[in-house]
Amino acid sequence: MQYTDLLARDLEQAMAMCRSAGWDVDVEYIAPPGRDPSGSYRVVRCRKLAENRILLTVAREMPGKEV
Numbered sequence: 001m002q003y004t005d006l007l008a009r010d011l012e013q014a015m016a017m018c019r020s021a022g023w024d025v026d027v028e029y030i031a032p033p034g035r036d037p038s039g040s041y042r043v044v045r046c047r048k049l050a051e052n053r054i055l056l057t058v059a060r061e062m063p064g065k066e067v
């Protein structure tokens with residue numbers, strides 16, 4: 001599995017994929033200023049921190065907004 005396989009995935013699905021690959025996961029949550037999106041969390045960035053550790057940056061999706 002490549003890190004890019006995690007982009008745009010639901011957070012729970014991405015975490016399950018990481019765990020099955022043997023990676024430890026850290027999660028960083030971000031949000032747009034002045035908004036309170038209510039959708040599910042999606043992976044917007046992946047960074048390798050160590051050999052078996054990855055940082056997933058996630059943001060809530062906006063219902064009705066397609067990318």
